[in-house]
Amino acid sequence: MKGHLYKVTLEHLEDAKGQAIDNSRLAFETRNHDDIFKIVEMIKVKMDLEEADAMAFAVGLKLFGEVMLNNRDVELFKQFKPHMTDFMKQLKKQ
Template structure:
């Protein structure tokens, strides 16, 4: 049985603050996550955390991308001091 869900994310430049530049870049990649990202997204949108559907989506996707990298690399020096705080954050977010 597969242990992770697999997703594809695509990011495209739509408008740039430097209007002399023409949006032209895009990025597409696959990632795995132990949670169902769409269920997490639905839960956050139902809570209406930020009173803004786009911000709810940004938050949900950002947290899930970040948390999976953190879980896979929790012993990396960059995360050592942060892991306990992130656990507290996740518990608070889930209880909210």
């Protein structure tokens, strides 16, 4: 598969009550057709979001979008595709 290869790591630091969490971590490698770092920078410039929100939004959107593309035959993704297309058009207009 072509595309940029990323390693994504997510560490759970605190629970909803603010209690520290130890040894709760997800890590995986994934590919994406876009340079996610460039997308993050564009989102930071285009949208009035806090930096952490801009990063979370851009990374989440790109990871989700790539999964949709790679699994376009999944019925739920088929149903959501027109909405995602509209959303991406609006985002690119920002």
